[in-house]
Amino acid sequence: xxxxxxxxxxxxxxxLFPVIFIHFFVVMFPxxxxxxxxxxxxxxxxxxxxxxxxxxxxxxxxRVFKKAVxxxxxxxxxxxxxxxxxxxxxxxxxTGIKRGQLFYRLVYFFPYILASIVxxxxxxxxxxxxxxxxxxxxxxxxxxxxxSPFAMKETALYAVAWVDMWHFWGFLVIIYLxxxxxxxxxxxxxxxxxxxxxxxxxxYITLPMIRPIFVLSLIIIIIWSVPTFDYVYILTMGGPAxxxxxxxxxxxxxxFQRMNVGYASTIGVMMFFYVGIIVGFxxxxxxxxxxx
Amino acid sequence: MEEMMNKxxxxxxxxxxxxxxxxxxxxxxxxxxxxxxxxxxxPTVQEMMCDAFNAEQDEVELECVFKEDINDTIRPALxxxxxxxxxxxxxxxxxxxxxxxxxxxxxxxxxxxxxxxxKLLGWAYNSGVFDGELYSIPKxxxxxxxxxxxxxxxxxxxxxxxxLEEVESLAAKIKAKGMNVYAYGSAGWQPTHEHLxxxxxxxYAGPDNVYKALIGEKKWTDPxxxxxxxxxxxxxxxxxxxxxxxxxxYSLDWDDFNNEFATRGSAMLMIGTWGFNxxxxxxxxxxxxxxxxxxxxxNSQAGSAPNYQLATGGTMSINAxxxxxxxxxxxxxxxxxxxxxxxxxxxxxxxGAWLLPLKYTDADFDPNIDPRQKRFLTEFAEASDxxxxxxxxWTFYPNDPGVHIWKxxxxxxxxxxxxxxxxxxxxxxWDQARADxxxxxxxxx
Numbered sequence: 184x185x186x187x188x189x190x191x192x193x194x195x196x197x198x199l200f201p202v203i204f205i206h207f208f209v210v211m212f213p214x215x216x217x218x219x220x221x222x223x224x225x226x227x228x229x230x231x232x233x234x235x236x237x238x239x240x241x242x243x244x245x246r247v248f249k250k251a252v253x254x255x256x257x258x259x260x261x262x263x264x265x266x267x268x269x270x271x272x273x274x275x276x277x278t279g280i281k282r283g284q285l286f287y288r289l290v291y292f293f294p295y296i297l298a299s300i301v302x303x304x305x306x307x308x309x310x311x312x313x314x315x316x317x318x319x320x321x322x323x324x325x326x327x328x329x330x331s332p333f334a335m336k337e338t339a340l341y342a343v344a345w346v347d348m349w350h351f352w353g354f355l356v357i358i359y360l361x362x363x364x365x366x367x368x369x370x371x372x373x374x375x376x377x378x379x380x381x382x383x384x385x386x387y388i389t390l391p392m393i394r395p396i397f398v399l400s401l402i403i404i405i406i407w408s409v410p411t412f413d414y415v416y417i418l419t420m421g422g423p424a425x426x427x428x429x430x431x432x433x434x435x436x437x438x439f440q441r442m443n444v445g446y447a448s449t450i451g452v453m454m455f456f457y458v459g460i461i462v463g464f465x466x467x468x469x470x471x472x473x474x475x
Numbered sequence: 476m477e478e479m480m481n482k483x484x485x486x487x488x489x490x491x492x493x494x495x496x497x498x499x500x501x502x503x504x505x506x507x508x509x510x511x512x513x514x515x516x517x518p519t520v521q522e523m524m525c526d527a528f529n530a531e532q533d534e535v536e537l538e539c540v541f542k543e544d545i546n547d548t549i550r551p552a553l554x555x556x557x558x559x560x561x562x563x564x565x566x567x568x569x570x571x572x573x574x575x576x577x578x579x580x581x582x583x584x585x586x587x588x589x590x591x592x593x594k595l596l597g598w599a600y601n602s603g604v605f606d607g608e609l610y611s612i613p614k615x616x617x618x619x620x621x622x623x624x625x626x627x628x629x630x631x632x633x634x635x636x637x638x639l640e641e642v643e644s645l646a647a648k649i650k651a652k653g654m655n656v657y658a659y660g661s662a663g664w665q666p667t668h669e670h671l672x673x674x675x676x677x678x679y680a681g682p683d684n685v686y687k688a689l690i691g692e693k694k695w696t697d698p699x700x701x702x703x704x705x706x707x708x709x710x711x712x713x714x715x716x717x718x719x720x721x722x723x724x725y726s727l728d729w730d731d732f733n734n735e736f737a738t739r740g741s742a743m744l745m746i747g748t749w750g751f752n753x754x755x756x757x758x759x760x761x762x763x764x765x766x767x768x769x770x771x772x773x774n775s776q777a778g779s780a781p782n783y784q785l786a787t788g789g790t791m792s793i794n795a796x797x798x799x800x801x802x803x804x805x806x807x808x809x810x811x812x813x814x815x816x817x818x819x820x821x822x823x824x825x826x827g828a829w830l831l832p833l834k835y836t837d838a839d840f841d842p843n844i845d846p847r848q849k850r851f852l853t854e855f856a857e858a859s860d861x862x863x864x865x866x867x868x869w870t871f872y873p874n875d876p877g878v879h880i881w882k883x884x885x886x887x888x889x890x891x892x893x894x895x896x897x898x899x900x901x902x903x904x905w906d907q908a909r910a911d912x913x914x915x916x917x918x919x920x
Binding site for chain 1: 572721723885
């Protein structure tokens, strides 16, 4: 047998082969197929007709798609601020707790391990106009939460995002806490000698030292915000009146309800390019010497 | 020794060959049927249909497999060229797509052989005919009606409404008593909106106009349709007929609104005939009595007599790739051949499922049947026979215009578009579906 076939390099490729094989058929091949389908009017079953860039032209006329993109941007901004700020503060405070810290970590992380359907049902009942908080307040003679925020077009998107953030922020606490424990104690000791306040230590030591993990969390949030689907689907189906529709829901509706698979593929391709731009942006930052 | 070995070998081979031929000659043909799953009905269907079929004959062995979201499950199975011998779909618009793609078998030869056209109600048979051949048979038929709390009506001296004026006058009286006019909600099923749209099309614009629009002789943007949507918007948003207000309607699921109706939170429940079972059960736990009526006619152009909208709730078909199509046809024929058995099955399910569209007569009914349910079965048959029928969106609309009806109705209710803009989009999608040859059969009126 030729030597190159038994070299260490070759053997490592043998072990990788099953994964690459599966990845090709489960991820790469459908992705490429999707790129081709966006140029067709396929309904998921029958004839496939080439329609050129018609789907892309339709996309820019599609008021629901535009609305969904706007909602995705709002969603991303919310996730980049509220859970990040809360998680940073809580993680920093937790570093000062010596006894019982595990309990808090468990409590904060618990919603993250629950299935999305469970989280959604919990909040749907909390906001239920008859059996939830609204009903309870009504019995006390107080007109508060009489209508579910999931059912009002002004609040539906924020209410769904709230539930998703409630489930997600505990995850951020854990990864920030992990980063904070890796900061060298001698830096804090030196700051103590210089008389630094708790906030100054957080601002000038903790934050810069956890920057790689912090930036990674931002990248994760931006990328995960693009295909966000399950919480919207379970709680509002994108309604009322598309007020909580996000891009992935619109894609699902086009592919599986309206049977416009070609058009849905076009939406998928746009999502793919958007994620590509985000990843490319951070890759450029890394090349420029940023610790990301 | 060698002779002995040969003998043993001969006996062994004879045994193996006999066993092989016996099993291949006498084994029943196995037919697998993927059915839409419903926790409430699956055990009854398994026992009274699948097990009963297997017990009655030994030619075909039927295996019923209950699947959640059958349409999502069956699609990849059919596309891969495999899948079960028989399968359910949610409605005729899906069959049209499968037929175009060659994934569903024409059952015309079986229909001719077994005389299925004579057994089924005409409109129900026609709903499965595409390009002159039969591709699907409805498993269930249903229509939209309203239930009302009879005790409550008698206590207050209210009469059931027959026209728009009476509906609005009664609604004012009900609201004055602190109750909601109708119980309903869409949290459990967003397409619930299309029930209401269909009701207003058929009782305001009228079935004749709906029929003309379905076959392209009228525009959906014509005034009667736009006015129907405007009236629905007024009743939903301005008047809060359904569960008090729009937001509560969006928040209530099946259990919520059925419970609200049974506990006097609402005086009426406008729903499909699948509501018989749960209404009877819920009222059984109260001291109130209930009854039902066909929907009131809201405009004179909808005719003077009440109309029943035609609807099929699920269909059964044979997979084009099935190697046991003959066996599958035998299963279907067994199901369609005994009206008494069919009524017994649907009776066990409260007439809310498996109500096969067969030509029933008075003599077919169990004498113990609830008279209110019997009245529905006979009145529906008479009305549909005499042409007093309308059209539901989920049976007669192609996919894209059908989804538009329930997805975009919320946009009208939100005030983001006008009823006219809503109907213009509807017309555009219908034109597109017509151009794509994606229409579903309507049957001549």
